Amino acid sequence: MGETPNLQELLRDWPDRPDSLIPVLQEIQDQFHYLPEPALREVAGHLRVPLSEVFHVATFYNCFSLEPVGRHLVQVCLGTACHVRGAPRVLDRLLRDLRLGTPGTTADFEFTLRTVRCMGCCGLAPVARVDANTYPHLTQAKVPGLLKKYRRKEQAQAAD
Amino acid sequence: MPRLQSLEDLEARRAACVGARDPAKPCLALCAGSGCTASGAPEVLEALRESLKRAGLEETVELKSTGCHGFCEKGPVMLTWPEGTFYNQVAARDAKEIVASVSNGRRPVERLLYRDPTSGERVQREEDVPFYRFQQRVLFGNNGRIDPKNIDDYLGVGGYAALGKALTGSTPEQVVDWVKRAGLRGRGGAGFPTGKKWEVMRAQPATPKYLICNADEGDPGAFMDRSLLEGNPHSVIEGMIIGAFALGAREGYIYVRAEYPLAVEHFRVALAQAEECGLLGESILGSGLDFRIRLVQGAGAFVCGEETALIASIEGHVGEPLPRPPFPAQKGLWGKPTVINNVKTWASVPVIVNRGPEWYAAIGTTGSKGTMVFSLVGKINNTGLVEVPMGITLREMIYKIGGGIPNGRALKAVQIGGPSGGCIPASLIDLPIDYEALTEAGSMMGSGGMVVMDETNCMVDVARYFMEFLEEESCGKCFPCRKGTQRMREILTRISQGQGAEDDLKLLEDLGWMVRETSLCGLGQTAPNPVLTTLRYFRDEYLAHVRERRCPAKVCKQLITYSIEPTLCDGCHACVHVCTTEAILGEKKAAHTIDAAKCIKCGACLEVCQPKAVLVT
Numbered sequence: 001m002g003e004t005p006n007l008q009e010l011l012r013d014w015p016d017r018p019d020s021l022i023p024v025l026q027e028i029q030d031q032f033h034y035l036p037e038p039a040l041r042e043v044a045g046h047l048r049v050p051l052s053e054v055f056h057v058a059t060f061y062n063c064f065s066l067e068p069v070g071r072h073l074v075q076v077c078l079g080t081a082c083h084v085r086g087a088p089r090v091l092d093r094l095l096r097d098l099r100l101g102t103p104g105t106t107a108d109f110e111f112t113l114r115t116v117r118c119m120g121c122c123g124l125a126p127v128a129r130v131d132a133n134t135y136p137h138l139t140q141a142k143v144p145g146l147l148k149k150y151r152r153k154e155q156a157q158a159a160d
Numbered sequence: 161m162p163r164l165q166s167l168e169d170l171e172a173r174r175a176a177c178v179g180a181r182d183p184a185k186p187c188l189a190l191c192a193g194s195g196c197t198a199s200g201a202p203e204v205l206e207a208l209r210e211s212l213k214r215a216g217l218e219e220t221v222e223l224k225s226t227g228c229h230g231f232c233e234k235g236p237v238m239l240t241w242p243e244g245t246f247y248n249q250v251a252a253r254d255a256k257e258i259v260a261s262v263s264n265g266r267r268p269v270e271r272l273l274y275r276d277p278t279s280g281e282r283v284q285r286e287e288d289v290p291f292y293r294f295q296q297r298v299l300f301g302n303n304g305r306i307d308p309k310n311i312d313d314y315l316g317v318g319g320y321a322a323l324g325k326a327l328t329g330s331t332p333e334q335v336v337d338w339v340k341r342a343g344l345r346g347r348g349g350a351g352f353p354t355g356k357k358w359e360v361m362r363a364q365p366a367t368p369k370y371l372i373c374n375a376d377e378g379d380p381g382a383f384m385d386r387s388l389l390e391g392n393p394h395s396v397i398e399g400m401i402i403g404a405f406a407l408g409a410r411e412g413y414i415y416v417r418a419e420y421p422l423a424v425e426h427f428r429v430a431l432a433q434a435e436e437c438g439l440l441g442e443s444i445l446g447s448g449l450d451f452r453i454r455l456v457q458g459a460g461a462f463v464c465g466e467e468t469a470l471i472a473s474i475e476g477h478v479g480e481p482l483p484r485p486p487f488p489a490q491k492g493l494w495g496k497p498t499v500i501n502n503v504k505t506w507a508s509v510p511v512i513v514n515r516g517p518e519w520y521a522a523i524g525t526t527g528s529k530g531t532m533v534f535s536l537v538g539k540i541n542n543t544g545l546v547e548v549p550m551g552i553t554l555r556e557m558i559y560k561i562g563g564g565i566p567n568g569r570a571l572k573a574v575q576i577g578g579p580s581g582g583c584i585p586a587s588l589i590d591l592p593i594d595y596e597a598l599t600e601a602g603s604m605m606g607s608g609g610m611v612v613m614d615e616t617n618c619m620v621d622v623a624r625y626f627m628e629f630l631e632e633e634s635c636g637k638c639f640p641c642r643k644g645t646q647r648m649r650e651i652l653t654r655i656s657q658g659q660g661a662e663d664d665l666k667l668l669e670d671l672g673w674m675v676r677e678t679s680l681c682g683l684g685q686t687a688p689n690p691v692l693t694t695l696r697y698f699r700d701e702y703l704a705h706v707r708e709r710r711c712p713a714k715v716c717k718q719l720i721t722y723s724i725e726p727t728l729c730d731g732c733h734a735c736v737h738v739c740t741t742e743a744i745l746g747e748k749k750a751a752h753t754i755d756a757a758k759c760i761k762c763g764a765c766l767e768v769c770q771p772k773a774v775l776v777t
Contacts, residue, residue: 062460123232
């Protein structure tokens with residue numbers, strides 16, 4: 001968080017054409033988990049695309065975030081299959097347990113909660129993803145245990 | 161890997177692939193699609209590998225991780241070849257027993273076989289499991305047989321034979337004619353005749369021409385494109401190369417949702433292998449055809465499933481649609497003629513070339529040919545991916561293949577076609593599923609999402625859900641869609657909170673009609689469908705919300721209260737433990753009560769109450 005990203009290496013691979021913009025932003029998002037403002041300026045300069053256009057694209061697409069995210073990213077699926085099988089209850093419980101009013105990042109920066117529309121695991125609804133792991137058949141009762149798994153790991157690492 | 165320079169090279173390579181395999185050699189094919197991976201397939205794979213090693217069977221038994229077999233509900237699932245034994249809900253601890261059964265005369269592991277819920281009997285072979293028995297898996301049939309990351313597996317099941325046939329034994333015009341005669345219609349949603357689209361493209365003098373595979377499967381509740389890309393990516397590539405030959409394109413794109421990391425990975429591997437073999441690149445199979453495919457990842461915008469928005473996104477802009485005409489086939493990517501087809505449409509092309517247009521056209525109904533892939537999900541016993549001939553009835557889908565509704569509840573509606581589709585009521589259960597019948601019923605085929613709902617789902621809530629989705633995903637370019645979806649969502653929210661009036665229903669219908677008629681692209685033009693169909697088929701439910709301030713399905717929070725029936729409560733305290741707001745009062749072993757002022761209606765108590773004493777009224 002907060003560091004000035006060094007994008008020289010990343011940008012070198014991309015020609016200064018408009019169609020490089022989205023893949024470049026995706027790589028930055030992958031690397032930093034958000035799009036830091038200095039990075040947007042650098043991309044605009046390198047690709048010779050107006051900064052306003054870069055901002056337009058960065059705010060239009062759901063996969064980009066202009067805010068830094070917490071250590072763990074919790075994504076709750078709100079696709080149709082998940083919705084009819086009780087995803088709203090799971091989301092409510094996650095919000096309460098993370099002490100969030102709406103999806104966002106916890107005060108201690110441990111978790112960022114996001115909602116997504118369909119991960120394509122509809123057969124296992126309702127599902128959520130924490131970092132790279134997908135959890136099938138969730139209920140609100142399973143939420144505390146799920147969070148604990150990631151909280152405990154953090155505490156264990158801190159103790160080491 | 162030497163480049164294949166001719167059809168003879170391809171056939172020699174295929175013969176070598178087939179010859180290198182002993183058909184009698186046992187093979188364990190574990191599903192490693194996204195669904196089964198989430199259910200624990202990676203651990204099972206590791207355990208199977210370990211068990212084979214311990215038993216010294218590494219060389220004599222092949223272990224394969226395949227793409228999606230479709231039956232996600234029972235995952236992780238696997239097949240053992242050559243018998244075709246189907247195991248479901250396999251865990252890592254079962255590995256030893258599975259490996260032992262392979263070595264000791266192949267007696268299947270009884271307890272891992274599928275149990276028919278009606279007869280209670282175990283079913284051994286995949287094709288006898290009801291979920292599979294009534295399907296016709298033209299596109300998905302090979303998913304359980306091949307390793308998607310190994311081109312030799314695809315060649316071994318006849319892959320790229322259609323390409324060879326097209327390149328060496330036919331003309332581009334003939335290929336277009338086959339696709340036309342097969343009656344193939346776009347599998348992405350609107351069902352536009354593919355052959356017609358191709359003809360328009362061929363008639364354009366401008367060059368270069370481009371092909372795009374639309375894999376931006378944004379409909380929530382649909383995942384067939386994902387599964388095909390994960391499980392059989394070469395079938396899509398083959399279809400695109402044949403398309404390039406027929407349409408005179410040298411460059412193709414595939415636009416895949418970034419939310420599908422496994423599909424992206426498998427497709428990348430397949431592209432690299434096809435390039436290495438010379439099936440992509442210059443003078444493919446010595447024919448003089450040059451064609452390359454670039455993979456572009458979507459960035460999470462539903463509207464990019466619309467073809468002109470998708471093109472804008474590939475070009476590096478925000479995904480805002482353009483008015484049509486001109487159609488992309490006339491003026492598309494970089495202003496040049498471009499054919500965009502869905503993943504399943506491209507994958508259908510090799511099938512048509514291989515088996516002939518007559519064979520393909522014999523499947524389905526008068527206006528809708530071939531098979532359609534649905535994701536059967538929601539309140540249904542057998543969730544998963546289902547490939548069926550067009551024209552099958554909803555009843556067959558839900559009861560024969562889907563195994564009915566869980567917990568003995570009643571079917572209420574089937575939502576078909578994602579946010580652009582509509583809710584078909586249980587009374588239309590004998591409706592044949594094809595393009596015309598669904599449109600007639602106010603829904604549409606869409607990309608094939610089929611979400612089943614039971615009596616505990618509220619139709620006002622479902623309409624509100626879709627409108628919330630569409631409001632968020634509307635790109636905002638045209639006013640009717642941007643504002644119309646917002647206003648409809650506001651009205652639906654009001655109704656679900658018990659603050660609606662009867663006039664609101666008329667207002668919704670008027671708004672819906674206006675948005676449908678005046679929006680720029682398909683997103684807005686179909687956005688009112690979930691509202692209009694629920695109003696048409698479930699008006700009573702809307703009226704209960706506005707007249708009696710009552711939610712018959714007991715979903716809308718503002719219209720329900722939780723209480724405990726004292727004669728049923730055994731005072732076990734389970735609900736007290738799960739209640740996060742301390743709203744449940746009462747001593748152990750005495751009937752409990754709920755303090756309505758503290759209750760947030762989260763439903764946690766309802767989920768844990770064994771004697772079913774928690775009432776929702």
